[in-house]
Amino acid sequence: DSGVTQTPKHLITATGQRVTLRCSPRSGDLSVYWYQQSLDQGLQFLIQYYNGEERAKGNILERFSAQQFPDLHSELNLSSLELGDSALYFCASSFGQGAANTEAFFGQGTRLTVV
Amino acid sequence: AQSVTQLDSQVPVFEEAPVELRCNYSSSVSVYLFWYVQYPNQGLQLLLKYLSGSTLVKGINGFEAEFNKSQTSFHLRKPSVHISDTAEYFCAVRKAAGNKLTFGGGTRVLVKP
Numbered sequence: 001d002s003g004v005t006q007t008p009k010h011l012i013t014a015t016g017q018r019v020t021l022r023c024s025p026r027s028g029d030l031s032v033y034w035y036q037q038s039l040d041q042g043l044q045f046l047i048q049y050y051n052g053e054e055r056a057k058g059n060i061l062e063r064f065s066a067q068q069f070p071d072l073h074s075e076l077n078l079s080s081l082e083l084g085d086s087a088l089y090f091c092a093s094s095f096g097q098g099a100a101n102t103e104a105f106f107g108q109g110t111r112l113t114v115v
Numbered sequence: 116a117q118s119v120t121q122l123d124s125q126v127p128v129f130e131e132a133p134v135e136l137r138c139n140y141s142s143s144v145s146v147y148l149f150w151y152v153q154y155p156n157q158g159l160q161l162l163l164k165y166l167s168g169s170t171l172v173k174g175i176n177g178f179e180a181e182f183n184k185s186q187t188s189f190h191l192r193k194p195s196v197h198i199s200d201t202a203e204y205f206c207a208v209r210k211a212a213g214n215k216l217t218f219g220g221g222t223r224v225l226v227k228p
Contacts, residue, residue, distance in 0.1 A: 002158065033215065043205065043218035056214045090158060097214050102166055104216065106159040
């Protein structure tokens with residue numbers, strides 16, 4: 001158990017809908033990262049928050065957004081869903097950032113299926 | 116930008132045989148290197164990491180990796196695999212001063228009895 005909790009584990013929804021994925025980082029970790037794992041794109045970095053502020057952005061679609069709350073949990077919002085958004089979404093957390101961030105711990109992921 | 120190439124998408128291997136998973140990276144700046152394992156229907160678990168210092172890094176479950184700066188490689192090895200090592204393995208790189216991990220495409224290891 002990595003200590004990173006993601007809910008829900010599975011999500012099935014229809015095209016055009018909006019969903020929210022939730023992540024609770026390990027106790028004491030300030031950074032949260034979101035990654036998407038799909039068959040065609042592999043593991044792709046989406047976005048990072050550190051202590052409530054956005055710090056790095058990857059190839060995240062404009063239909064996707066995220067935030068980190070004062071209690072450090074994070075939510076990834078996916079809207080106007082398309083079939084191609086079906087993927088496994090991982091959250092990871094680490095204590096620091098930059099050179100002080102030596103390791104990221106991953107949650108079990110949320111498997112999103114868009115039908 | 117960094118990139119990671121895992122040269123083998125699948126590696127079948129017999130139980131108790133050695134295995135080597137190859138990883139090459141490209142980066143113009145100092146990097147940290149990682150190997151993660153993903154068991155079926157599980158998240159990613161860190162096997163080992165190279166930050167600095169000794170180029171031979173030992174990790175969990177008997178795995179080790181060697182950092183070779185001149186060849187920009189970070190190959191993963193295990194001298195004797197078990198059935199339970201059947202999983203997908205990901206090599207990842209991160210700028211030492213950065214935050215995001217860049218992953219390779221993964222190598223699926225199938226250990227046969």
